Amino acid sequence: MARPNHFRDVIRIGPVRVGSRSDVRGRQKHTAACTAPRCGFSADYDSRAAAELAARTHTCTTN
Known part of the structure; x- marks a missing residue:
């Protein structure tokens, strides 16, 4: 049985x-x-810095 994701x-x-x-x-x-x-x-991502960088540079492709 898979563990539920608990985000911190x-x-x-x-x-x-x-x-x-x-x-x-x-x-x-x-x-x-x-x-x-x-x-x-x-x-x-393996590092928090990489995840935050992806969040800062993300642009939604939906209109």
Whole structure:
């Protein structure tokens, strides 16, 4: 049975939310996900700085 995602240190940068979590092997993962309708951007990163950079430079492709 998969563990539910429990995000910590969630921040919002524009429409993108960045949060930290532990994966099933106990490693830290950082996720950036856009909350704009019909955007669909989300990605996992190994460092928090990379996730925040992705959030700052993200531009939604939806009109």
